[in-house]
Amino acid sequence: MSDDELGSHYTDVPGQRVVAAALRAAYAWSVRDVHRNAAMLEIARMTGVVMEAHGPGRGPVTPLELVGVLRASLGSLLAGVRGRPAELADVVLLDHEGRLTENAYDLVCEHVVPLKDVVGSRPWLPSWTTMHSDQIRQQVFTAMIASTKQDEYVASRRFLVEHPAGDEQELVELKDRAGGVRLAKGGYRDVPEDQLYRAPNGKGWWWPCAECRWPMAVASSGKVRCRYRPHSAVFDLVPGDRPVLRRRDGARRSSPPAGRPAEGAKCVDAGVWRFVVVPGASELRIAAAAEHAGAKVLLWPFLDRFDLLVEAGDEKFSVDVKECLSLSSLIERLRRRRPSARILLPRSCEWQLETLQDALPELAVLTETKFLGQVRSAMRKAR
Ligand SMILES: [Zn+2]
Structure with missing residues (x-):
């Protein structure tokens, strides 16, 4: 940079x-x-x-x-x-x-x-x-863009988003298997202590968030949850040498994740997680939903000019996913740099629609729900 x-x-x-x-x-x-x-x-x-x-x-x-x-x-x-x-x-x-x-x-x-x-x-x-969040993103992506090959860029970014934490040896094997993955040096580090539980026998344990797969924060009260609160599942820790999690709200929808040993475990730095992995998880979720509807999806096309290029029947949509909890930072950023695609507010940010439209009426903005509706209807028309 x-x-x-x-x-x-x-x-x-x-x-x-x-x-x-x-x-x-x-x-x-x-x-x-x-x-x-x-x-x-x-x-x-x-x-x-x-x-x-x-x-x-x-x-x-x-x-x-x-x-x-x-x-x-x-x-x-x-x-x-x-x-x-x-x-x-x-x-x-x-x-x-x-x-x-x-x-x-x-x-x-x-x-x-x-x-x-x-x-x-x-x-x-x-x-x-x-x-600044843009600096963190830029630093991560610069290492990936070194080859200027689109497929390697996508493989690298996708790898980081899908594997923000794991056993070090396993991460190396997965990376080799994926092929063409380039990551910034020193990208993975030890899991921080406040994202671990130390059992009475001294062994550490961590639990991946179901939505972003990064180690959830473990509070001294025994509450376990992802640091990004829109990833909203909250668990109680049942302590012991083999600790387990119990869902706090009693919902049975998804079973709690299994604990993983801290020994040999690595995760990406909190800045990379917050500004690359968290939005990336939404981008991949939206891409998967569009593909499920039958559309063709290109991720981060033209080396990241925008996030998703979706071809549904005769229609083409280019969208930029903005996962930004701070509405004022988002507005300021969009004013400074005009987006080159439609702005898409993911599930966690759909509440921002009206204020964003009022602040920047000339911008095309839509929500994840509405966008996927448009993709499905374009697919229906094409059949
Ligand atoms: Zn999460």
Whole structure:
């Protein structure tokens, strides 16, 4: 990625800088037992960013004051700051145990901008706390596009979406079998501790989400669920040396996933999961449904000019799937870069339709439900 492309993600809007700094400080606080000095230094730096945005005499002035504010809704930290995202006013970043909240992973991460003037590398800070989502995607796809062969690009991206976690040896074998798969170096890492259960005998276990296959978060309360809340199944952990999950809502629809041993297990980094795997799972689901209806589907055609090219009977549809929980980030992004296909809101985002149409009336937007209806009706006409 060139400096220019990187530079386009930097921002001087104080509200965005405060959100980015708050998330970094909250993350640092949540891992302070592991990364002591580095974490406290990071919180001090982020206090500086917040103070600068607030101006003299307002807002938290010490690292501990900042941490205290992060346990309350962001609205108080953002009060009076220019360019603050209204949709984050009620969001809290740290829970009472000092862990990051679910909102940090599924919504606030979509607001992250890199902080240009905060120099020095911090390998312990995950990409999703320091980089814009487009940068993370670009980094992943650049490695795949190296060959400029469409079929290799599709095989690589599909592999990553379908196998975001697994036994390391098994992943290597699957990759060899798929053929032509190119992934960025260091793409898989150990499963983080807060996505594992440690049994009394010391063995670790993890459980894949039924929708995205990434290890679900395991709370100290025993609640197990995917960090992306639209993947909504919630389980209770039945502890022991052979732990099992029980569905919390008692639904019998799908049986809980079986536990997998943590030893030898790897998963993609949280940024790659959130910005490549989560939307990718929706893209593949929609493609499979269109194929099931009898349509022909090309994934990520022309090296990703848009997401799906669907040929149903005599009709052709090109769509770009937008899985973005932050409506304001989505609108801002679409304003900045005009899409080259119709915007498709997947199941989890169908609620955004009306607001998006009001904000950008010239854009063609439709929902997953409506789109699949159009595909089926085109197929019926062709018969
Ligand atoms: Zn999931």
